[in-house]
Amino acid sequence: MSSPHLHFFQILIRNITNRPYRNIATILAFAIIAATLFSAQFMIGGAQQSLDAGISRMGADILVVPEEYSSAAQTVILMGEPTTFFFRDSGFEQISQIPGVAKASPQIYVATLSGQACCSAPVQIIAIDPLHDFTVSAWLKENPGVTLGKNNIIVGSQIFGDIGTDLLFYGHTFHIVGRLERTGMGIDCSVFTRIEDAYVMADESGVKAVQKLTIPKGMVSAVLVKVDPAASPFVVASEISRQIPGTKTMTPNGLLNAVSGQLGAITSLLYGSTLAVMVISIPLLGFISAMVAHERRREVAILRALGAKKTYVMWLMLAESLSIAIIGGLTGIGAATVILVGFQDFIAISLKIPFITPSLLTILVDGCSTLFLCIGIGGIASLYPAILIARSEPYETIRKGEL
């Protein structure tokens, strides 16, 4: 049953739907603004979330690596590009003694050979010391049914192979007992095992593998450090660097800065594009609004003659502009979300950044802020024409001609 009266929104909807060409063009302009801005926020949010997840999984406040391999270590952590490097194990003992260090855990990084059964590309084996580890052990605590026993591995989310199946590295058979959650970082392409199994794998490789692996005894690749709650990670990191020459310390903030640097170019480009689109579109949308207002001045005059108040006319004009801005904004945000989620792996690989789809809350916050910007632009562009038209002399306008 239809309403006995006509309503504001009926007029609003008809005015939008019955002027399709101009409104579609305006909606597209808003969609481009929204998609550009939302993409920038989405990618930064995705990288940030990936880093947070990855660093949280590592559980370390400081990562100590050989100075000459700091860049390689950063690539391992961020992107999972396999590499092998070592430094003297004595560093681990020294680090454990430094004031402020709560826990220290040595790790050995081994890049596997390409063409293995598990993967089409080499993966990173991270061998841990179960006695000191707090990376995998934290995960094991969350998954009480899983233990990392002899020849067992826990694989990152991107490693092929089901739990319960075997994988072959350097001719050594490992059994998958667990799979880590996706972080978007190098951990996703890594395989965790025990240091003693890594040594066995290296010993057997001369016979079983096409290439012999050497893991020198008394050497480790990295030491993960957890700092006392009362201590400053920055101070402890400085002390480690001072006491153990030839090492490089990395903190989550440092990694974040590194990623921000990598993201810098693309975010500058995206925000620059957004700014450029806004600089072009605000005057353009203002011009379109002014044109529309001029074109519709007789229609507005008729409304005034029929009893519409100035504020009603102004709200009608503003509501039309804001509705178009909202439709355009939602279209742009929706399209950008579909593309970014669908191609997130491609984007991460292309840009060499850690990336996972941001949480729903982050997406909602980014989407809302983008939408508010579109509404703001729509409001600014249409406010002045709306005020002008509401203030125009209606009777003279009516007399001047047909609608």
Place this chain on the structure above:
Amino acid sequence: MIEIIGVTKSFSTTSSEVVAVNDVYLEVKPGEYILILGRSGSGKSTLLGMLSGLIRPTAGTIRMNGMDIGNLSDDKISELRAKEIGFVFQFSGLIPTITALENVLLPTLFCPDGPGSRSRAVELLKKVGLSERADAYPRTLSSGEMKRVAIARALINRPSLLIADEPTGDLDVDTEIEIMELFKDLNREGTTIIMVTHNPDLAPYASRTFGMDHGKLVKNPESFCSRTWRLEPSVHSDKGI
């Protein structure tokens, strides 16, 4: 009751001041049908604009049912227009994006507590002979049909006053007669009508006819009209200014 007391409207131009309406007095009783004849630029539309509160007089007073509309705020005048005044323009003034029925319903937006309703809109379209075209958009209607929709729209809130500014200006003779007959019927039903036109042939429809010349309202329109008028006895007696 409408009282126009010494109303003047002047517009300033860059070089001079133009007096569009000059010291006009008129009293219109409920149920009257007033016709104001005059050439283009004589000030008759400005007078209607002031009657409706869309134009503020430079001097003088306009009272509607005892209320000085010159002292009302813009919002109050808008409310008064929505409740008490129906408008018919020379051009139909229909909103192109909504249907005929929705155009008729349009004034109900500004007078939500008024008597206007969907059923009344349908009834009015039937009255003006357009019940079949209720869902048609203005672009598909003829000039006469658009004018009739505009008349139905003017009546939706049961206004006490119908203001018509050259309502038959762009119509053919047959449609003009149809519209004037419709106005006559409305007047018989009690609607007060004030209409301006440049066509002296329409004078017989009115209860009183005035002329407007250089902003002055004159009782004897023949004195300034060049055409030969076919003045027939009016529906009501001439009550004078």
